[in-house]
Amino acid sequence: MSADSTSTTAPEGQAAADGASLPGGNAIVFDHVSMTFPDGTEGLSDVNLAIAPGEFVSIVGPSGCGKSTLLKVASGLVTHTGGKVWVDRDQLGYTFQDATLLPWRKVQDNVELLMELRDFPAEERRRIAAEKIELVGLTGFENHYPQRLSGGMKMRVSLARSLALNPAVFMFDEPFGALDEITRERLNDEVIDLFVREGFTGIFVTHSIPEAVYMSSKVVVMSRRPGRIQDIFEVPFAYPRAPEMRYQADFSELCGEISLSLRKAIEG
Numbered sequence: 001m002s003a004d005s006t007s008t009t010a011p012e013g014q015a016a017a018d019g020a021s022l023p024g025g026n027a028i029v030f031d032h033v034s035m036t037f038p039d040g041t042e043g044l045s046d047v048n049l050a051i052a053p054g055e056f057v058s059i060v061g062p063s064g065c066g067k068s069t070l071l072k073v074a075s076g077l078v079t080h081t082g083g084k085v086w087v088d089r090d091q092l093g094y095t096f097q098d099a100t101l102l103p104w105r106k107v108q109d110n111v112e113l114l115m116e117l118r119d120f121p122a123e124e125r126r127r128i129a130a131e132k133i134e135l136v137g138l139t140g141f142e143n144h145y146p147q148r149l150s151g152g153m154k155m156r157v158s159l160a161r162s163l164a165l166n167p168a169v170f171m172f173d174e175p176f177g178a179l180d181e182i183t184r185e186r187l188n189d190e191v192i193d194l195f196v197r198e199g200f201t202g203i204f205v206t207h208s209i210p211e212a213v214y215m216s217s218k219v220v221v222m223s224r225r226p227g228r229i230q231d232i233f234e235v236p237f238a239y240p241r242a243p244e245m246r247y248q249a250d251f252s253e254l255c256g257e258i259s260l261s262l263r264k265a266i267e268g
C-alpha cells in the first residue's frame with residue numbers, strides 16, 4: 001500500500017499496492033516534505049525528490065543535515081510534519097550503520113527474524129534464509145553467533161535479513177562507515193552485485209563522495225539543516241562497476257564537482 005505518513009488518505013487513483021502506480025511510476029516520492037521535531041528542531045524543509053524504480057541514489061550532505069531523518073520519514077520510523085511521502089512500505093528493506101543483530105540468535109535465526117515477524121511458515125523461512133545467506137557469501141556460517149563474526153560479516157547478515165523480504169526499495173543508512181577501507185570496498189561491490197541481480201531501488205546515505213559515485217546512478221547533495229535537495233548529479237557509468245573505475249579521470253572529475261557542491265552546502 002502506498003504510504004503517506006501524515007496518515008491522510010491517498011488521492012484516488014494514487015494509492016498503490018505496487019511501485020508502478022505511485023505518482024509518475026516512481027518507487028519513492030518526497031513531495032514538499034518537511035519535518036520539525038517536537039522540540040522545534042527543523043530536520044527537513046521542503047524536500048522534493050522522486051526516485052524511479054531501479055535507480056540507485058546516494059545521498060550526501062553536511063553532518064546533521066537530515067539524511068537519516070529522510071530515510072526514517074520514508075520508512076515511517078518518524079512522521080513528517082509537512083508534505084507527502086509516497087512509497088510502498090510493505091516492500092521496504094533497511095540497513096543501518098550498526099548491523100543490529102540479536103546476539104543470542106545464530107546467523108540463520110537472525111536472517112529469519114523479519115520473516116518470523118511476518119508469520120512466514122518455518123520451512124519457507126529456512127529455504128529463503130539459506131538462499132540469501134548464500135547470496136551474501138555466508139554459507140557455512142549459519143550456526144555462528146554474531147560475536148564470532150567480523151564487522152563485514154555482520155553487515156552481510158544484516159543485508160541477508162533485509163533481502164529475505166525481497167524489498168522493492170532498499171534503504172542503506174551509512175552501512176559501511178565503521179568498516180576498514182578494503183572491507184568497505186568489497187561490500188560496495190557486493191551491494192552493487194545484489195542491486196544488479198535483485199533489481200531493487202536503492203537509497204544509500206554516505207559521507208564518502210567516491211563511495212556515492214561508485215555505487216550510484218544519481219548522487220543527491222543535501223543542504224545544511226534544515227535539509228533540502230541542493231543538487232542532483234547523474235552518474236554516467238554503466239553497471240556492473242569495476243574497482244578500477246575509482247582511478248579514472250572522469251570519475252575523479254565528477255567527485256570534484258560533487259565535493260564543490262558539498263562545500264557550498266556546508267558553507268551555506
Ligand SMILES: Nc1ncnc2c1ncn2[C@@H]1O[C@H](COP(=O)(O)OP(=O)(O)OP(=O)(O)O)[C@@H](O)[C@H]1O
Pocket residue numbers: 037038039041042043061062063064065066067068069070225
Ligand atoms: N528526535 C530528535 N529530536 C530533535 N532533533 C533531532 C532528533 N533526531 C535528529 N535530530 C536533529 O535533526 C538533525 C538531522 O539529524 P539526522 O540524524 O537526520 O542528520 P544526518 O544528516 O543523518 O547526520 P549525520 O551525517 O551526522 O549522520 C540533526 O541536527 C539532529 O540533531
